[in-house]
Amino acid sequence: SQQGEEDPQALSIQEGENATMNCSYKTSINNLQWYRQNSGRGLVHLILIRSNEREKHSGRLRVTLDTSKKSSSLLITASRAADTASYFCATGFSGGYNKLIFGAGTRLAVHP
């Protein structure tokens, strides 16, 4: 079973617009990670935020984490056609290893 749920399931925007994807999860976590998947490159790690962090930036990516609401958001600013992909949140847990539980993903389409 999957821990997280992404919202929306699909998102269609124009190049240059911002894209926001949300993720909710059910149990306590150690960290939350976002991955991108497209047919050309498979699953690629984007950014990790730890449970004691509230916000993190990496280039055009901004991730927030609200552990009280068990939710996270991923913002992609100034989107490009190359950002077209599926985006997954994945929760990681403490306890000595790094098993990830993925959500069902958001399919993002960025139109030129």
Next chain:
Amino acid sequence: DTGVSQDPRHKITKRGQNVTFRCDPISEHNRLYWYRQTLGQGPEFLTYFQNEAQLEKSRLLSDRFSAERPKGSFSTLEIQRTEQGDSAMYLCASSLAAPPEQYFGPGTRLTVT
């Protein structure tokens, strides 16, 4: 490119046949994971190795599935007596203990006819 590699990339087999997939992780990574992904869903955890020790198996991994990592380097995932429901993308990932980001291979797409 010294990323995670998987072989084969595609496998078509008939129901009831056995199949074996191979994963070669990033060389310095001691942690190796197998996931399964079906169309429109996120990856689902199957099993985890730390070095050669298999430390966790998902309930998704029925008795027909077995995974090994004999020398703590490459890993194999075998499915015996395949069923149509086994059709999926099988993903392998590796990581260090810290940081916990996982690096995924391109996957093996299994089709059971």
